[in-house]
Amino acid sequence: MLGAIIGDIIGSRFEWNNHKAKDFELFTADCRMTDDSIMTLAVAKALMQTEKAVKAAGEAYGSSQAYDELLGKMSIRYMQEFGRRYPECGFSRAFFEWIVSDDPQPYDSFSDGAAMRISPVVYAGRTEAEVRRLSAAVTAVSHNHVEGLKGAEATATAIYLARCGASKDEIRKKIVDRYYPLDFRLDDIRNSYSFSTDCRETVPQAITSFLESTSFEDAVRNAVSLGGDSDTLAAIAGAIAAAYYGVPGEIQKRALSYFDEEMLGVYNDWGRFLASRER
Numbered sequence: 197m198l199g200a201i202i203g204d205i206i207g208s209r210f211e212w213n214n215h216k217a218k219d220f221e222l223f224t225a226d227c228r229m230t231d232d233s234i235m236t237l238a239v240a241k242a243l244m245q246t247e248k249a250v251k252a253a254g255e256a257y258g259s260s261q262a263y264d265e266l267l268g269k270m271s272i273r274y275m276q277e278f279g280r281r282y283p284e285c286g287f288s289r290a291f292f293e294w295i296v297s298d299d300p301q302p303y304d305s306f307s308d309g310a311a312m313r314i315s316p317v318v319y320a321g322r323t324e325a326e327v328r329r330l331s332a333a334v335t336a337v338s339h340n341h342v343e344g345l346k347g348a349e350a351t352a353t354a355i356y357l358a359r360c361g362a363s364k365d366e367i368r369k370k371i372v373d374r375y376y377p378l379d380f381r382l383d384d385i386r387n388s389y390s391f392s393t394d395c396r397e398t399v400p401q402a403i404t405s406f407l408e409s410t411s412f413e414d415a416v417r418n419a420v421s422l423g424g425d426s427d428t429l430a431a432i433a434g435a436i437a438a439a440y441y442g443v444p445g446e447i448q449k450r451a452l453s454y455f456d457e458e459m460l461g462v463y464n465d466w467g468r469f470l471a472s473r474e475r
Contacts, residue, residue, distance in 0.1 A: 207426035208226075
């Protein structure tokens with residue numbers, strides 16, 4: 197999850213001021229947490245609260261369907277709660293209308309918002325199939341278009357495989373076989389690539405930014421260098437790269453300085469939640 201947030205923070209200052217090269221300072225005063233980070237933390241909160249409710253209720257949520265329904269409700273609750281608390285963090289008009297709605301309904305979206313927030317499910321799911329199931333439960337509450345669901349699942353799958361020690365060739369093969377063709381190199385598309393929030397135009401590019409990288413930092417630099425929706429591209433690439441390489445301590449420290457007290461509290465709660473599951 198932190199990899200996604202770091203990518204978002206680093207890419208934030210380039211979303212409307214693209215820098216089509218890899219030579220830039222990672223953190224500056226102009227960097228910030230955007231909607232990508234806020235919604236990622238909201239999903240983490242939803243997962244934690246779902247687990248808490250399931251433990252309290254015992255047999256009431258014994259089936260995966262009941263669990264997924266509860267997770268969907270919790271996802272709506274915390275995405276709306278956090279979104280209303282941070283209304284100026286960069287939401288699209290359509291998604292913000294969903295956030296402030298008294299009756300939020302999925303609106304057939306296929307935007308990359310589905311993919312940028314999905315990383316926490318990878319650390320809550322214990323198998324690839326469970327990760328895919330959790331991805332659908334979280335995503336379908338808003339981005340229920342087949343391409344929105346696919347973008348989130350492809351991202352979650354890549355993160356899961358990276359976390360489990362899969363090679364880049366194995367990750368590439370799974371993505372190509374199940375989700376997207378990856379028949380391009382970053383150097384071949386950089387000059388012509390333009391802004392898009394369509395999962396089909398961002399998720400493959402973000403995954404390729406990871407696949408062509410040599411380190412966590414290099415993956416984020418690759419993603420930013422494409423231009424386009426820089427913070428989201430870097431969030432997706434950063435999430436995969438963090439699972440594959442880990443995140444250098446100095447980069448973690450710099451990124452955490454951009455958290456406010458409330459979001460840092462959610463992040464720390466998430467760390468304790470994951471530690472408790474490993475015991």
